[in-house]
Amino acid sequence: RVPVMTEVAARQALLHFVASQCCYGSRAAGELVIRRLRHLRMYRYRLETFSESRLSEWAFEPFTKPGAANPPGDPPLDLWDMEVGVPPLFQGQTRRCRVPRSAQVRDCHRCHGHGRSKCRVCHGAGRTRCVTCKGSRWRLKQQKRCQLCSGTGRKRCNTCSGRGSKTCATCQGEKKLQHFKQLVVTWKNNVFEFISEHQLNFPGELLSKVSGENIFKDENVVVYPIIDFPDSEISLASQRAIAEHSTAFATSSRILWQRQTVELIPITEVHYQYSGKPYLYYIYGLENKVYVLDYPERCCCSCTIV
Template identity: 40%
Template sequence: MFTPGGGAVYAPPGPNPTAPPVYGNVPGYEGFMAGGAGGYIPPPAPLHPVPTPDTQPEQIDWNIPAITEEAAQAAFLEFAGSNCCWSKAPAKDGVITNMEAFNTYRYRLETFTESRTTEWKTEAFTGQTVDVGLQPAPPPWAIQVQTPALFKDHEENIKVPNTASVKGCHVCQETGQTRCDVCTGSGQKQCNRCDGSGKRFQEACEDCSGTGKEHCTDCGGKGLQKCETCEGTRQILMFINLKVTWKNNLEDYVAQQSSGIQIGNLTSVTGKKLFHDTQYMVYPVLGFPDPNLAQASERMVREHQSKFSQSARIHQQQHTIELIPITKVAYKWKGGTHLFYVFGNESRVSADDYPATCCCVVM
């Protein structure tokens, strides 16, 4: 570039190119790699048989013994003692008049799946193996991948064999350099001392001599930086990337209960596992006394197997039923009737109407 007077001036490089590289055709991947974007690959047909009622574990007794009066009294006394300034008298001297058990069941279904997608990837070429065309590329689901721990999310990226080739870098146009992002190719950036104003305390800034600009240290004033795509090598390795995603698809159903306890209290406790079945595909729970939970199991199992078998390979399913025991206890103290609840394996207590919440004496 020249000025009208004939003197040459610096012309900063233009914006970095954004055109994508030209993708080649790999036999066996034509339908998955249209436009270089890649896509989802349907899984092969399952090899395992459809589950039947015979594959369920032996039925168990769903009835759980209720907590004893002594255990309820002990939990109540411990609860009262853990609250500062509460009198223990109601818990110690109160007379239990009624105990009612409310079994709350939590049903959980987990479906562990594997899905595979492909897409073109590029990385700087630094001497990696180039194997495109040496042999046919294996189909996506024929590539052996070690299955991780069951029922835990995991992801792996694998270079598909016999798809790697070398091409000139499209970002830097095979120069190894791109326009500096900090100074946009000018070689100068805003002065930090004066924030680009050129002045400090009404005088010319000493750092930039009043220009408001300073030497760009990121590119050494050249206006160019090493290409991040090819890392300055001017070439890139192109290959098909296989992304394998293992996912634990989890769904819960909590049976309704009418004990009166705040549901939020139940999140802090554990329950007793009554039922656990793990198979390639499970069968809905049979013989459970709560028909709503049995219906939820039938619906969830059907939906999981239908939904996930279409979009992924099902490796394993497991379902559990957990009991969170709740006992509603009525007691009398000083002529009044009150309630408390004992719940969870930990025998936690909730008593919103505890009648003696302050025993502190102000002197």
């Protein structure tokens, strides 16, 4: 069970919080007088649905093995008939693998089946403008014919070695490509979270960042809504979450496993007095995090995070 917050623990939690803030003084935390501790409890419901979805996409590679194409009339496997190992539960992952019997051999679309493509530097000419004479054929300062290009104003293209074309980067000179279907399997952990309502001057989103005591856990291929929970909001949240996940994932993917939990998150409302004035702060979560509404010893300064 969650230990009951005492005045000593409440003061230590505040001192630890103040020490982490550059603009908060520690004297007030040490000298304040705690007047009242109000113990509260919040429930956090979470539904996790581990789903698997499959789709296919076309990919290609240079065709280097003539005679390895599929025999005619051999249909590819259905996506859901392929055996793919499932990762650990509730751990998202994406995996790609080739669909058997889906290969098709075609001419390379980049070089049109020639195995070579026009050089982009010389545009197929095999020669480029001389960088020394800028194509003028003369060394202007020396009034001599350019020796680098022998007075032609052009020189052999270094990119294609003067051939005007390069080995096609798409088919790597093989002239043909093997197109095939690629199975894309995505495992995803879909989470629904609900925290019971409260009437505190406290940001509810902070509770999603702390842990609580697990008081209920149920997991199976399909879980059923929680019934007659002491807080009716949790029962309603369970019904809504399971219905939403069933609608969202049962048609577009496959539900592999579900897990629903209820956590008890402790919150302590600390009323204290300092210099004759009343103040308030909250301690929440098993980590004893602190949220301060208006700390009495605080200065505004330009803080630099080192």
